[in-house]
Amino acid sequence: MSESTVLNDAAKVKMTARDVKVFYGTNQAIHGIDMDIMENEVIAFIGPSGCGKSTFLRCLNRMNDTIDICRVTGQIALDGQDIYHPSLDVVQLRAQVGMVFQKPNPFPKSIYDNIAYGPKLHGLASKKSDLDDVVESSLRRAGLWEEVKDRLNQPGTGLSGGQQQRLCIARTIAVSPEVILMDEPCSALDPIATSIIEELIAELKQNFTIVIVTHNMQQAARVSDRTAFFHLGNLIELGVTNDVFTNPTQKRTEDYITGRYG
Amino acid sequence: MTTEVKNLKGNAATRSKVQQQVVNSLQKRHRQEKLFRGAGVAAVSISILLVVLLFVNIFSKGLPAFWQHAIKLDIYFDPAVVKIAEKPVQQAGESDNEFRQRDLEWRSAVGMINFNRLIVDGLQKVIPDANEHRRDLQRIVTSGERFAIRDLVIKDPSIIGSTQSLFLLTDANIDVWLKGNIDRSLGDAQQQLSPKVREWVESLKAQGVIQNRFSFALFMNPDSRSSLASAGLAGAFMGSLYMMLVVIVLAIPMGVAAAIYLEEFAPKNKLTDLVEVNINNLAAVPSIVFGLLGASIFIGWFNLPMSAPVVGGLVLTLMTLPTVIIATRSTLKAIPPSIRQAALGLGASKSQAVFHHVLPLAIPGILTGSIIGVAQALGESAPLLLIGMKSFVASIPSSAMEQSTALPVQIYLWQGNELRNFFEARTSAAIIVLLALMLSLNSLAIWLRKRYEVRW
Structure with missing residues (x-):
């Protein structure tokens, strides 16, 4: 984690983790992790099941x-x-650091x-027209607007799995967070x-800093700028994605x- | 297919042996499965048969009680008999208390009048040889009807001097006799009615003067022991209604709030474990114990009145609370955690996640559990016996603090009445009313569940 930790000198550090340890009761799940997450980067967490990558992700917006x-x-x-x-205030933190979950979980509304x-919830739109604008722009940014603009009043649970997950992403960016955490967002999708x-x-x-946990290494290679490899609660390697996968x-x-x- | 099986068997001796064992065990399994299914079908059939038997029994006995024999009489409100002063009207400058005093005096004066005279006069018009059998004449109309006539006069004194055609309930024994519930081959001593009365009612029935009419008395009147034919369910019904109001107002909000706190907010520690164990145990406590508790606490310490629906309601609330709490908690448990996480992930606080998302999804289950709890309380009688609600109350309670009884207790009281062949039908009729109430409560539960169900 030396020179490759930092993408380039101009990049600004968004989140830092220093000596993070997580315990479930007496069982230690994470053994001291140091990490810097840069602004506007996509960082992927990979590693075998139970390596602590999801646990660490959930520390970043205190879902734990x-x-x-x-x-x-x-x-x-x-x-x-x-x-x-x-x-x-943890509520304010979660408005800044949004989260998309493994299984699409739209509200039954x-x-x-x-x-x-x-x-x-956060009082971001006072008028109905403002709210309409937020809904439209969020759905547009999630690439869902064209598909759902005629049925906004239908239940979100009636969409297909992929659409539901994009709805969840749209729901997250509607709050204008700075960081988006994604916990295996595609594992339930075709x-x-x-x-x-x-x-x-x-x-x-x-517009956002994205932290993504994935089991799919090709996905990590495709989407991320940097990749972190976790094993048994330790951060083994963190570097530019290309380097991590090739060398x-x-x-x-x-x-x-x-x-x-794995 | 067959050749394959042959090959499989033929290939190796060991395998064919194994296959043979499998086939043997398979037969045994099939046999067991058949046996089990047969037992299941038999159990269901027996229960259906018993339910049908119960309903046929109750309905065949109870339905006739909804109709009762009444005699049509022309009652002349003879001014010579009904001699009363003018009905008092509140005058200007008269205080409410003074007026009430005057009104009360007037009413008791009306109450002193012999309204039975009017009935006897009316009977004489339809029974030619009435004068020779004055004693028997008194036995035809049930005694409660003279008060019904009094109430007509109190309501509208201007009917004095006019003749009204009224249907008056006959005596309970006449009703039983006309319905054929007394063996007519028995000797005179066992017939309940004198030969003269029997002769009269037979002929009046034939003339259409005595008719079997729908009995509003059953629903409008309180219980009665002096005039059995006019004994009704209204008192018990109102008592049950007040108790259910108390239960709904107390048990549902308290139970739901407790369940939400315990399930969603309370820390998991020894104390909450203890609370949970106690709630589960309370649900299994025999209901009569709650009656003892009610008698000693609500009546003994808080000095609430005996036999009052408010005390009954409180006792039934205690009994219903565990049911509501357990039903609500299991509903909340069944809401997928992903919904809570979604809300929390968006920055909702814990209570916002619960009240915006979890609770609306849980509403159908909570309503169902609550209504089942209330229906249970409605049918409960044991705890009410201990707080005095089995007393004979001959008035309809006008508030939850007045003495009253309850529907299940009324059934118990009628079941024990001496005039068996009249009250057997009355008891079954009361059971039908109670069942109808339960059924409507349960349908309400089903309707509410369907109404608020959210599709995933």
């Missing part, structure tokens, strides 16, 4: 708070501000209400829906990428 026995030590900062500081919920989401990620990169510095990374375990 909802698990009673989970305890996080170390420091994670967003724009230099400690996100585990007692004075920080209309497509419109799915998108409008976040902006309403290849066509997956490629649509991957194209979407490439576009969203211009890994660590033996374990190479073994995983070439399919020797």
Whole structure:
């Protein structure tokens, strides 16, 4: 993690993690991770099941708070501000660091209400027309507008799996977060829906910092600027995606990428 | 297919042996499966048969009680008998209390009048030889009807001097006799009615003066012991209604709130574990124990009145709470966690996630659980016996603090009445009313569930 940690000198650090350890009860899931996440980059977390990549991802917007026995030590900062500081409001953090989940989980409400919920919650749109604008622009940016513009009042759960996942992405960007966390967003989708989401990620990169957990190494290679390889709760290697896949510095990374375990 | 099987068997001796074992065990399994299915079908058939038997029994006994024999009489409101002052009207400058006092005096004066005279006069018009059998004449119309006539006068004194054609309920024994529930081959001593009365009612029935009419008395009147034919369910019905109001107002909000807190917000520790175990145990406590508790706490300490629906409602609330809490918690548990995560991920606070997303999805289940709980409370009688709601109450309660009884308890009271062949039908009729109430509550539950169900 030396020279390759930083993409280029101009890139600004968005989030930093220092010596992050996570415990589930007495069981330690993550053994001290240091990481910098740059602004407007796509960073992919790869590694075998149970390596702690999802756990670490969930530390970044404190979704782990909802698990009673989970305890996080170390420091994670967003724009230099400690996100585990007692004075920080977790609601505000989650508006800044949005999340897309493994299984598409639209609310059992209309497509419109799915998108409008976040902006309403945070008071981002006061008038109905403002809200309409937010809904339209979010759906457009998620590439879903053309498909659903005539049925905004129909339930979001009636869409196909890929459309549902794009709806969830649209719902997340409607709150205008700075960072979007994606926890295996394509694992429940077919290849066509997956490629649509991957194209979407490439576009969203211009406005958002994206952290994506994936089991699919080709996906990591396709969408990400940098790749982090996790193993048994440790960050083994972090570097420019191309380097990690073609010329890994660590033996374990190479073994995983070439399919020797995982 | 067959050749393959042959080959499979023929290939190796061991394999064919294994196959043979499989075939043998298969036969055994098929036999067991058939046996199990047969047992299931038998169980279902037996239960259906028993339910049908129960319903046929209740309905065949109870339905006739919805119709009762009444005699059509021309009642002349003879001014010589009904001698009363003018109905008091509140005058200018008179205080409410003074007026009420005057009104009360007037009413008790009306109450002193012998309205039975009017009935006897009316009977004499339809029974030619009435004067020779004055004693028997008193046995035809049930005694409660003279108060019905009094109430007509109180309501509208201007009918004095006019003749009204009224249907008056006959005595309970006449109703039983006309319905054929007394064996007519028995001796006179066992016939409940004197030979003269039997002769009269037979001929009046034939003339159409006595008719079997739908009995509003069953629904409009409170219980009665002096005039059995006019005993009705209204008192018990209102008592049950007040109790259900108390249960709905207390048990559902409290139970749902407790369940939401325990399921969504409470930390998981020893204390909440203890609370959970206790709630589950409370659901299994025999209901009569809640009656004891109600008697000692609500009546003993809080000095609430005995036999009052408010106490019954409180006791039934305690009994219903665990049901509501358990139903609500299991509904909340069944809401997929992905919905909570989606809301939290968007920056909703925990309570916003619960109230905006989880609770609306849980509403159908909560409603169903609550209504089932209320229906259970409606049919409960054991705890009510201990707080005095099995007393005989001959008035319709006008508030939850007045003495009253409840529908299931009324059924119990009628079941024990001495005039068996009249009250057997009355009991079954009361059971039908209770069942109808339960059925409508359950249909409401189903309707609400369908109404608020969200498709995923």
